Amino acid sequence: MKRYTKPIHVPQVMAHRAADSSLALINVVFLLLLFLLVSGTLRPPLPDDFDWAETTADQGSSNIQDSLVLTETGDFWFQGAILDEAQLLGFLAEASARSNRLTLQVDKRARVETIAGLAKKAQAAGIARLSLVTVEAGNR
Structure with a gap:
């Protein structure tokens, strides 16, 4: 009996490129930055x-975004800068155009007369x- 043979061509296994994890790391860092x-x-x-x-009562709520700050010396601050009298009056006029509410962050050593003024x-x-x-007393 005669045998007939036929060559079989087996394709070579190609080495797969290793998964690059730096892309995932870049995505995570970008998302973290975006979240922050x-x-x-x-x-x-x-x-x-x-x-x-400090206060002992927990009533009311307010947003401190774009609020005015009153220091111990009676100076008014807004966005990191001291306001003089004319700037304070201009700020109040602008604030009243936006809303009928004003938020004031108060230093505990500020004088009540300044707040009343x-x-x-x-x-x-x-x-x-x-x-x-x-802030609530005892929570600092």
């Missing part, structure tokens, strides 16, 4: 010696509601 930019609010810092006023100026500018931002 979206979730964090970039706002100017408070004055160096600012010490929050600001309340009168705010009322004259058309602001009907003044919110004082404080």
